Amino acid sequence: MEHIVIPASLRPADGRFGSGPSKVRPEALRALADTATTYLGTSHRRDGVRSVVRRIRTGLASLFDLPDGHEVVLGNGGATAFWDAAAFRLIERRSLHYVFGEFSRKFADVVRDAPFLDDPMVVEAPFGAHPAPVTEPEADTYALIHNETSTGVAMAVSRPPVNGLVVVDGTSAAGAVPVDASEFDAYYFSPQKAFAADGGLWVALCSPAALERIESLAATRWAPPFLDLRRAVADSRKDQTLNTPALATLFLLADQTEWLLERGGIAWAADHGRRAAGIVYGWAERAPFAKPFVRDPAMRSTTVATVDLDDSVAASAVTGVLRANGIVDVESYRGLDRNQIRIGMFPAVDLGDLERLVAAVDWVVEQIGA
Numbered sequence: 001m002e003h004i005v006i007p008a009s010l011r012p013a014d015g016r017f018g019s020g021p022s023k024v025r026p027e028a029l030r031a032l033a034d035t036a037t038t039y040l041g042t043s044h045r046r047d048g049v050r051s052v053v054r055r056i057r058t059g060l061a062s063l064f065d066l067p068d069g070h071e072v073v074l075g076n077g078g079a080t081a082f083w084d085a086a087a088f089r090l091i092e093r094r095s096l097h098y099v100f101g102e103f104s105r106k107f108a109d110v111v112r113d114a115p116f117l118d119d120p121m122v123v124e125a126p127f128g129a130h131p132a133p134v135t136e137p138e139a140d141t142y143a144l145i146h147n148e149t150s151t152g153v154a155m156a157v158s159r160p161p162v163n164g165l166v167v168v169d170g171t172s173a174a175g176a177v178p179v180d181a182s183e184f185d186a187y188y189f190s191p192q193k194a195f196a197a198d199g200g201l202w203v204a205l206c207s208p209a210a211l212e213r214i215e216s217l218a219a220t221r222w223a224p225p226f227l228d229l230r231r232a233v234a235d236s237r238k239d240q241t242l243n244t245p246a247l248a249t250l251f252l253l254a255d256q257t258e259w260l261l262e263r264g265g266i267a268w269a270a271d272h273g274r275r276a277a278g279i280v281y282g283w284a285e286r287a288p289f290a291k292p293f294v295r296d297p298a299m300r301s302t303t304v305a306t307v308d309l310d311d312s313v314a315a316s317a318v319t320g321v322l323r324a325n326g327i328v329d330v331e332s333y334r335g336l337d338r339n340q341i342r343i344g345m346f347p348a349v350d351l352g353d354l355e356r357l358v359a360a361v362d363w364v365v366e367q368i369g370a
C-alpha cells in the first residue's frame with residue numbers, strides 16, 4: 001500500500017503538518033545558514049547572541065502587546081521544564097487545573113507529586129471538549145491551557161473573578177491565537193509549535209503579580225538552580241539564559257516573531273488560523289468517512305485539527321501512504337488511541353498546502369478502498 005504514489009497535483013509543496021515540532025520555514029533556515037561564520041559557534045554571553053535574545057524579548061512584548069511592567073522571561077528545557085519551575089516558584093500551596101488532554105494532565109501530575117504543595121484541584125472534561133470555568137477561593141494559582149495539542153481543543157484564556165495567579169500553557173496557541181495580557185499572569189510556551197522554531201526553550205510572559213510571586217517564593221522555598229525562576233528573570237533582563245541555549249532555536253524564534261509582526265501580528269495569524277480551520281474542518285464535515293473529533297465548533301482549535309476517521313478506514317494505513325509520499329506527522333497523539341488524524345495548521349503552514357493535503361487524503365482513501 002505504501003507504494004501508492006500520490007499525483008503531483010495533490011501533493012503539498014511542503015509536507016510537514018506536525019503539531020510540534022512543526023514546519024520551520026525554509027526561508028528562516030536559509031537566513032540562519034547565511035550567518036554561517038558569525039552566529040552559531042559564538043558565545044551566548046556576547047552581543048552577537050544577546051542581541052538575538054533582545055530581539056525575541058522586544059518582539060514578543062510587541063506581538064503580545066504586553067503592558068508596562070510585564071516581562072518576557074526565558075530559559076532552557078521547554079514547557080515541560082517550566083511545569084517543574086512553576087511548581088517551585090509560581091504555586092504557593094494549592095493550584096486548580098483544567099485537565100482535558102495529555103499536556104494539561106502532565107502539569108497536574110507534576111504538582112500532585114511535589115511534596116511541598118497540596119494536592120491540586122482538578123476540573124476535568126472528557127477528551128474532545130473542555131470544562132466550564134470555575135472559581136475556587138482556596139486556589140492560589142489557576143493552571144489553564146490555551147490549546148490542548150493532544151486533542152485539538154481550544155479554551156479561551158480568561159481570569160476568574162477571584163484572587164489567584166493565572167498560569168497558562170500557551171504552547172500550541174502562542175503566536176497564532178489572540179490572548180489578552182490582562183487575563184493572565186504567566187503565559188508560557190515552547191517555540192517549536194506556532195513559532196515555527198526548534199525546541200529546547202521555554203518562554204514565559206510574566207505580569208507584575210507573577211514576578212512578585214516568584215520573588216516571595218524565592219525568599220521562602222528552596223529550588224534547584226535550573227528551575228529557579230528568580231534566576232531566569234535576572235538572566236533574561238540581561239538577555240541571557242542560566243546555561244548555554246540552543247542558538248539555532250533563538251535565531252528561528254526571533255525570525256518568526258518578526259515575520260509575524262511584519263504580516264500584521266496575531267490578528268493576521270488568527271485570520272490564517274480561521275481560514276485553515278475552514279479548510280480542514282469544512283472538509284472533515286463533508287467527507288463521508290471523516291468527522292471533526294471536537295463536536296462543539298466553538299471548542300475547535302485553529303492551530304491543531306483532530307479528525308476522526310470511520311472504522312472502515314484505518315488512520316494508520318492513510319498516514320502510512322502519506323508518509324511514504326513525504327507528507328508527515330499527521331498521526332494522532334500517541335496517548336489518545338483513536339482512529340484519527342491530527343493536522344498542524346500553524347501560521348507557517350501554507351493554506352494551499354492544506355487544501356492539497358485534504359484532497360490527498362480523499363484520494364488515498366479512494367485508493368485503499370473504504
Ligand SMILES: *Cc1c(COP(=O)(O)O)cnc(C)c1O
Nearest residue numbers: 020078079080103149171172190
Ligand atoms: C508540546 C507541548 C508541551 C511540551 O513542550 P516541550 O517543549 O516538549 O516541553 C507542553 N504543553 C503543550 C500544550 C504542548 O503542545
